[in-house]
Amino acid sequence: MAELDLKAIQKRVSAGASYRKMVAAAEAGAPICVASAGIPNEVMHAMGVYPIYPESLAAISAGIGKAEPFFDESRTRGLSSTVCSYTRCGLGICWTGTTPFGPIPPPNIAITDVNVCSLHLTWWAYLEDHFTLPTFYMDMASTDDPGAPEYIDYYENQIREMVAFVERTTACRLDMDRLRESVRSSDLAGDFWRKMMELRRHRPSPMSFRTLAGQILPLVTSLGDQDTADFYEALYHQYLEGAKEGKTPAQGGEKYRLIWNGIPIWHHLQVINYFEEKGANFVWEPYTSLNWGNKTRTGRLDLDRPFHTLAEKYTNVLNNKPIARRFEYFDQAIRDYEVDGLVMFSNRSCRPMSIGQHELVQLITERHDLPVLIIEGDQADPEGFSWADARTRVDGFIEVLEGRRK
Amino acid sequence: MIGRFRELHEQRHDRARALKRQGTKIIASFYGLAPKELVRAAGMLPVQLVEDRDSRYEAKSGLLPYLCGMSKNLAGQIASNVLDYVDGVMVSTVCDTNRHLLDIWVHQRAFPNLWLVRAPTKNDEGALDYFANELRRLALELGAVSGTRVTDDGLRESIALFNENRSLFRRFYDARPTAGVSAEDTVYVFASALTTPVEEHNALMRELIGSLSPGVPGPDPKLMLSGLNIPMAVDVIRMAEKYGATVVTDDFTHNARYGSTEVPADGDPFRALARGYLRAVPAPGMYSFEDRAVGIRDTMERAGARGLIYLIQLYCDAYAFEYAILKERFDRWKLPHLRLEAEATPGSIEQLNVRVQSFVESLL
Secondary structure (H helix, E strand, O other), X not given: OOOOOXXXXXXXXXXXXXXXXXXXXXXXXXXXXXXXXXXXXXXXXHHOOEEEOXXXXXXXXXXXXXOHHHHHHHHHOOOOOXXXXXXXXXXXXXXXXXXXXXXXXXXXXXXXXXXXXXXXXXXXXXXXXXXXXXXXXXXXXXXXXXXXXXXXXXXXXXXXXXXHHHHHHOXXXXXXXXXXXXXXXXXHHHHHHHHHHHHOOOOOOOOOHHHHHHHOHHHHHOOOOHHHHHHHHHHHHHHHHHHHOOOOOOOOOOOEEEEEEXXXXXXXXXXXXXXXXXXXXXXXXXXXXXOOOOOOOOOOOOOOOHHHHHHHHHHOOHHHOXXXXXXXXXXXXXXXXXXXXXXXEEEOOOHHHHOOHHHXXXXXXXXXXXXXXXXXXXXXXXXXXXHHHHHHHHHHHHXXXXXXXX | OOHHHHHHXXXXXXXXXXXXXOOOOEEEXXXXXXXXXXXXXXXXXXXXXXXXXXXXXXXXXXXXXOOOHHHHHHHHHHHOOOOXXXXXXXXXXXXXXXXXXXHHHHHHOOOOOEEEEOOOOOOOHHHXXXXXXXXXXXXHHHHHHHOOOOOHHHHHHHHHHHHHXXXXXXXXXXXXXXXXXXXXXXXXXXXXXXXXOHHHHHHHHHHHHHHOOOOOOOOOOEEEEEOOOHHHHHHHXXXXXXXXXXXXXXEOOOOOOHHHOOOOOOOOHHHHHHHHHOOOOOOOOOOOHHHHHHHHHHHHHHHOOOEEEEEEEOOOHHHHHHHHHHHHHHHHOOOOEEEEEEOOOHHHHHOOHHHHHHHHHHOO
């Protein structure tokens, strides 16, 4: 794929580039929106609204070891350290008005979902209250059946109301042609991401979960932007070549193929590298394969029905499905990706992802004779996490995998 | 007669089993935002799942260590067959923990019937339509369990009975600060409402209110207690009293707060019920923070409370977060308050002594 220069595009979609774009947009008078990850940013992109994602910024801050001042700010303001670390860090960013890249422009509006995580509701209600920000809540009723037509219809109406909210509170207006273009770019980005994930069936898989954890960022924060679609197209072709050449991040060759369940441990991403040093490679994660991308039944976005297709995509929340349904995804992935073992991240910050994990493991081990390692910790707050302990546990797990090969 | 409420609370499992033997089906709610009016209209007894102080339960819960004591306690009660009389549970989302415990219970087939109350978080016309339809769905499914169809008239009658209970609570809380009713007894007045047939509780409340007369005020300083976990609240009340304070009012999801808004009685009863529950019960994030904070301040003023103890159960992120938000107003208003955060275990509670004592002394 010679037409697309991956390095050049990467510079346009990096976290720092996104930050600079936002600052420039704010200086040019575009509205800035504090947005939760999980709302249709294709619509914001089409309307010319620039989002700030506190959760993504929290993950980035933790990943580069710059989250502590934000946690300190949260402590000062009376937030218990048992509250989600994304929330504490994200609020710290809002309170201090800064990020690891520099100061953030004052936001004009806020938009959140309410059913990916219950805290989003309280969190954005706080932003509305404390910063007197006009705030819109993308309502999703509690559900254990996110595919129900009436549920998707209700959310579709929420997207329309979101448009009305943005038009009411800013000078931005929705142009349907721009929305279709935004959805088209998003669809391409999601489709190339899906193809990338499928490349991981290749033995060896050419990808590192640690690298993907960074490369997924535009899929979370910059959908609708043509640069994002171009980035994933170029990335796909790079990985395709890697697969053909037998590349692998696993040192000494890919001996073990693993599943990682949960959010990456942003403050200790080297955990993933440590597995790779031992010849183990993560080849499937719900985080990369099920939480982001084109989460519709067909795997594509319906360009003729942009509101409906976005509703279908954004209501398809894995953790709102029963454990038995979640198990089916794992069961399929274990077969498709020829998995040798699983690592479950028991994440004290993310209860939706962690509750039911034990029961999921029960179902998996009943059907598949696979070893499971459970690592406890927090997605963004390193407090209480011991790198030495983690390594010891990984060593023990690798020994189990080795023992099973003999 | 006030001791009768405590008996009702302490005998709740035996009483439920006795009713079950007589043919009454029992439907539990987890937590208080499940529409119990529907359950009664379907001819069954609504009860709320209530935590109990027994260390064996937490040990048996099998839940993650960083989940709240209430969820672990309830999971332990299930594992110990304490809730063997329950025919079904309705889960209404308050936090991620309570929402996702449902997933585990479904997986475990812990109860014969399980429902998620699919409630929106807004209360505009679209949300009301959606939730009214959801309530009709639930009514059909509850009727299938009991064999009694939920009719409009039956639901109106049920709404009226629970509204009366709410109204009686308001009257009780208005009278309580000067009536010499102890804080601990008050806890059982509302705790018993969670598991007692509403007609019976209404009758007892009428009798109680009729019997109240001005009593001897307790010693200063006077306090308000905001909390969630009933056994923890009783411990903290005793602790405050040990250091010379009097808890003159309180704020739980199910006492004065529950009684703050009655369900409308006119029009389509399903839509009225939807209106009565959506953003109408003060719960973190589902209610205006300004109204919530003002409600606490006004309640304190009416009851003559000088200070507030805000009791958070460890790992309850909903209330831990709410506190940080309310604190901004409390600080602005110079409202004396003490945040306590503890596990629902005797050892953890014991460690609060010094802080409670210091807070009480700071108000003298």
